[in-house]
Amino acid sequence: MSKLHSFHGGIHPPTHKKESTQSPIMTAPLPAQLIIPFRQHAGEAAKPVVQVGERVLKGQLIGEPVGAISSSIHAPTSGTITAIELQQVAHPSALPDLCATLVPDGLDEWGVRQPLSYRQLSSVELQKHLRRCGIVGMGGAVFPSDMKLSHPVVVNTLIINGAECEPYITCDDMLMRERAEGIVRGIEILRHALGTDAVLIGIEDNKPQAIAAMQRAIDESSHPFKVVVVPTLYPGGSAKHLIKVLTGVEVPSGKLPTDVGVQCFNVATAYTVHRAVEHGEALVSRVVTVTGNVEHARNYEALIGTPFSDLVALSLPKADTDRYIMGGPMMGVELPAVNVPLVKASNCVIAASDALFPPQPPAMPCIRCTRCAQACPAELQPQDLYWFAQSDNFGKALEYDLFDCIECGACAYVCPSSIPLVQYYRYAKSEIRARDLEKRAADLARERHDFRQFRIEREKQEKAERLAQKERAAAEAKAAAAAVAAATPADPDADTDDTQQIRIDAALARAKEQAAAATPKNTETLTPEQRAEIEAIEARRAKIHDLAADAGADDEPPKNSQGN
Amino acid sequence: MLSSPFIARPLSVDRIMRRVLYALLPGIALYVWYFGPAILVSIALAATTALATEALMLKLRDRPVRPFLSDYSALLTGVLIALSIPPFAPWWLPVVGTAFAIAVAKHLYGGLGSNPFNPAMIGYAVLIISFPQEMTQWISPQGMGHSVLSYGEQLRYVFSGVLPAGMQLDALTMSTPLDTLKTQLQLGMTVSDIRDLPIYGRLAGKGSEMVAAGFALGGLYLLIARIIPWQLPVAFLGTLFALSGVFHLIDPAHYAPPLFHWFSGAAMIGAFFILTDPITSPTTAKGRILFGIGAGVLTFVIRAYGGFPDGVAFATILMNMCVPLIDVWTQPRIFGKKKKESKR
Numbered sequence: 067m068s069k070l071h072s073f074h075g076g077i078h079p080p081t082h083k084k085e086s087t088q089s090p091i092m093t094a095p096l097p098a099q100l101i102i103p104f105r106q107h108a109g110e111a112a113k114p115v116v117q118v119g120e121r122v123l124k125g126q127l128i129g130e131p132v133g134a135i136s137s138s139i140h141a142p143t144s145g146t147i148t149a150i151e152l153q154q155v156a157h158p159s160a161l162p163d164l165c166a167t168l169v170p171d172g173l174d175e176w177g178v179r180q181p182l183s184y185r186q187l188s189s190v191e192l193q194k195h196l197r198r199c200g201i202v203g204m205g206g207a208v209f210p211s212d213m214k215l216s217h218p219v220v221v222n223t224l225i226i227n228g229a230e231c232e233p234y235i236t237c238d239d240m241l242m243r244e245r246a247e248g249i250v251r252g253i254e255i256l257r258h259a260l261g262t263d264a265v266l267i268g269i270e271d272n273k274p275q276a277i278a279a280m281q282r283a284i285d286e287s288s289h290p291f292k293v294v295v296v297p298t299l300y301p302g303g304s305a306k307h308l309i310k311v312l313t314g315v316e317v318p319s320g321k322l323p324t325d326v327g328v329q330c331f332n333v334a335t336a337y338t339v340h341r342a343v344e345h346g347e348a349l350v351s352r353v354v355t356v357t358g359n360v361e362h363a364r365n366y367e368a369l370i371g372t373p374f375s376d377l378v379a380l381s382l383p384k385a386d387t388d389r390y391i392m393g394g395p396m397m398g399v400e401l402p403a404v405n406v407p408l409v410k411a412s413n414c415v416i417a418a419s420d421a422l423f424p425p426q427p428p429a430m431p432c433i434r435c436t437r438c439a440q441a442c443p444a445e446l447q448p449q450d451l452y453w454f455a456q457s458d459n460f461g462k463a464l465e466y467d468l469f470d471c472i473e474c475g476a477c478a479y480v481c482p483s484s485i486p487l488v489q490y491y492r493y494a495k496s497e498i499r500a501r502d503l504e505k506r507a508a509d510l511a512r513e514r515h516d517f518r519q520f521r522i523e524r525e526k527q528e529k530a531e532r533l534a535q536k537e538r539a540a541a542e543a544k545a546a547a548a549a550v551a552a553a554t555p556a557d558p559d560a561d562t563d564d565t566q567q568i569r570i571d572a573a574l575a576r577a578k579e580q581a582a583a584a585t586p587k588n589t590e591t592l593t594p595e596q597r598a599e600i601e602a603i604e605a606r607r608a609k610i611h612d613l614a615a616d617a618g619a620d621d622e623p624p625k626n627s628q629g630n
Numbered sequence: 631m632l633s634s635p636f637i638a639r640p641l642s643v644d645r646i647m648r649r650v651l652y653a654l655l656p657g658i659a660l661y662v663w664y665f666g667p668a669i670l671v672s673i674a675l676a677a678t679t680a681l682a683t684e685a686l687m688l689k690l691r692d693r694p695v696r697p698f699l700s701d702y703s704a705l706l707t708g709v710l711i712a713l714s715i716p717p718f719a720p721w722w723l724p725v726v727g728t729a730f731a732i733a734v735a736k737h738l739y740g741g742l743g744s745n746p747f748n749p750a751m752i753g754y755a756v757l758i759i760s761f762p763q764e765m766t767q768w769i770s771p772q773g774m775g776h777s778v779l780s781y782g783e784q785l786r787y788v789f790s791g792v793l794p795a796g797m798q799l800d801a802l803t804m805s806t807p808l809d810t811l812k813t814q815l816q817l818g819m820t821v822s823d824i825r826d827l828p829i830y831g832r833l834a835g836k837g838s839e840m841v842a843a844g845f846a847l848g849g850l851y852l853l854i855a856r857i858i859p860w861q862l863p864v865a866f867l868g869t870l871f872a873l874s875g876v877f878h879l880i881d882p883a884h885y886a887p888p889l890f891h892w893f894s895g896a897a898m899i900g901a902f903f904i905l906t907d908p909i910t911s912p913t914t915a916k917g918r919i920l921f922g923i924g925a926g927v928l929t930f931v932i933r934a935y936g937g938f939p940d941g942v943a944f945a946t947i948l949m950n951m952c953v954p955l956i957d958v959w960t961q962p963r964i965f966g967k968k969k970k971e972s973k974r
């Protein structure tokens with residue numbers, strides 16, 4: 067077995083994985099209605115291709131990808147589309163997004179499924195197929211999987227992420243225990259598409275059953291894949307950190323794993339790849355952990371679009387549950403409402419209460435103890451970043467690599483002063499992004515203004531020139547007329563005016579073109595999606611601002627100490 | 631709506647400070663054993679002053695009193711001041727020093743987390759500059775040749791100012807081992823002659839060497855419990871050892887041996903309890919090593935050539951001033967970056 071490497075920092079929060087691994091994955095019953103967002107992946111939202119009132123079959127395309135980075139959306143079961151409208155989704159901004167509402171007919175009737183034999187397929191054909199099936203990264207980033215196979219450089223190691231380092235979440239664990247064979251088949255398809263030899267499957271050592279199941283499936287398949295047991299350490303499941311642990315290679319800041327010849331997929335993604343290729347099934351369901359303050363914590367195989375409220379109800383939340391978190395306790399987001407739908411990114415929902423997640427004591431001033439820095443897997447200086455963020459010193463924050471922060475929360479977890487550090491980083495990041503946008507818009511406006519001035523000037527000049535030329539022509543004509551001119555051929559200067567005009571027209575047209583080319587970048591002509599995104603950013607910013615202000619009010623020191 | 635992480639399990643500030651206070655206990659116990667219980671009175675005075683001043687300053691600055699008072703940081707400052715001044719000093723000495731430390735060195739600079747200088751060392755520096763006489767009169771350890779007070783007599787003196795009949799305060803006090811070394815060297819004695827004086831023990835001052843050992847023991851606990859970073863004490867003690875060792879080898883008649891430096895004055899308490907104050911020391915590993923080396927060099931230089939018998943306090947304050955610079959200079963590389971290519 068290859069030698070393991072390690073990364074700086076990391077923490078050992080209580081894992082709480084036992085609760086939800088006691089019973090097998092259960093197929094959730096068909097809900098009364100499904101709400102299917104058209105944006106469930108990184109990149110452009112899918113474009114609806116069905117009409118309200120239309121009957122759809124399970125696996126039928128209802129949203130098609132738009133642009134390079136995008137993916138497809140399918141009907142998770144057969145039934146009728148009853149609405150296509152903005153609805154609340156599981157997004158921290160709590161902003162509505164375009165969704166289709168599907169009322170199941172109870173038949174769960176599949177549309178055409180076209181299984182393929184991957185060995186006969188080229189990587190490009192496979193990519194097309196995955197895009198058609200709506201396959202995206204199931205680990206949370208939901209990046210379209212086809213994009214991750216279309217790489218310009220050689221990939222020599224395929225890493226499969228089964229680390230699942232976040233506390234409470236067990237969907238990958240259970241998937242590996244129960245469907246290892248499918249996962250292994252999916253891995254083989256990915257390996258084939260990438261043309262790699264080495265395959266390393268990283269699983270944290272707190273999942274012995276998953277490790278055994280995977281090993282068994284690999285042995286049976288006789289693929290030369292390697293299961294590598296990695297120590298349980300949060301955030302060891304972060305792709306870049308898992309790559310470091312398995313290969314010793316650090317993906318450079320701002321670069322992709324492929325830049326160091328590695329590509330990384332989640333185990334659940336490998337499984338959906340298997341279903342898509344060998345069964346022709348689009349991504350219409352996923353395994354999700356329901357845990358926390360519930361009577362029956364467990365994993366469900368649920369259709370995309372199932373309202374979380376339905377899933378939670380199956381697990382019987384305890385009486386004092388007052389909020390729900392999508393994802394784990396370290397990086398998850400609180401759901402704006404419990405009836406928002408399950409999406410491709412939803413790996414876990416935690417019923418929470420003050421007893422389960424006690425509120426943090428009020429923040430105290432930073433004592434520069436650097437426990438945060440010792441815990442930071444990105445090897446940042448969180449105490450400095452905090453200082454810059456709370457004093458709005460964004461230039462310094464950038465200089466201290468704020469954007470290399472993966473928001474894992476390890477720093478906040480260990481901070482003796484209970485400072486909500488990650489909140490400050492999110493605030494600073496969104497503030498910097500917003501200012502960047504503003505600046506670009508302002509630059510554009512200035513450019514346009516300058517160009518207009520320039521054009522007016524030029525037009526003036528050209529007019530003057532034209533006038534002068536006309537006079538000259540008149541004078542010449544006069545002179546010519548005065549000269550002996552009985553059989554003069556066509557006056558060569560006669561059309562001067564016209565050519566001049568044509569030239570001016572051309573210049574104007576060019577100017578217009580340039581202006582037109584410039585405008586689309588401006589905010590006035592943004593697509594609705596872009597505008598929605600900006601609004602989302604704005605809303606998030608305002609919220610974080612409030613939060614940060616609250617935190618500041620509670621602990622006081624951040625603001626006042628600057629004065630000294 | 632709250633945002634992630636939703637869980638945290640820190641070692642809170644008050645628990646950290648409490649552990650540091652516990653770690654002082656062996657040193658304090660040995661202090662009482664060798665020098666009598668008067669130190670406990672100083673500690674009580676300084677601690678009370680510290681808490682009262684802290685509360686007052688928080689009130690004046692319109693800050694919540696409770697959470698800050700219960701973080702034990704003021705208490706620790708008070709205890710450290712009490713431990714650095716002579717226990718038989720007049721009652722107002724620890725009071726003035728502590729009040730100044732908390733009010734000026736801590737709160738006027740913005741309170742916990744914002745003070746650039748170690749408050750306890752500022753308090754000490756102010757006292758030794760303003761009251762050099764009172765600050766250098768240390769009591770002799772128990773069991774020494776000349777007159778000493780029993781524990782009961784000591785306490786009676788502290789509270790009522792009454793000495794047993796026929797006893798003079800002068801006869802009870804002496805200058806510290808470091809001080810004596812310095813003055814005797816100036817008088818032309820050699821180090822080995824000086825160390826034959828009755829106030830010296832095996833390594834350094836009789837009694838005080840054991841107290842220093844007690845602080846070292848507490849410091850080791852803090853190291854093992856990872857309450858303090860190892861770079862600071864190691865770099866500081868290492869530098870002090872190396873430097874004094876070299877000088878001692880070259881000129882043993884005029885330079886005391888390294889272990890003498892280690893177990894004299896505030897070297898041990900400084901290494902583990904003062905330099906390690908997170909607020910006033912660097913945040914990077916490299917920076918801490920630089921800081922420790924700097925403090926070691928300065929301590930040695932002040933001890934060997936300066937006008938004050940001990941150099942730990944001034945070395946600390948001088949190095950405190952360099953911390954922002956050291957921090958900027960020693961920013962480590964981050965994950966996925968070769969080296970800091972930035973322009974800091």
Ligand code: SF4
Pocket residue numbers: 431432433434435436437438439448449452477480481482483484485487
């Ligand atoms: S852990 Fe908290 S108190 Fe310690 S340095 Fe980091 S931010 Fe400051």
Ligand code: SF4
Pocket residue numbers: 438441442443444445446448470471472473474475476477478487488491
């Ligand atoms: S949240 Fe950011 S700063 Fe904090 S530990 Fe994680 S990467 Fe480091």
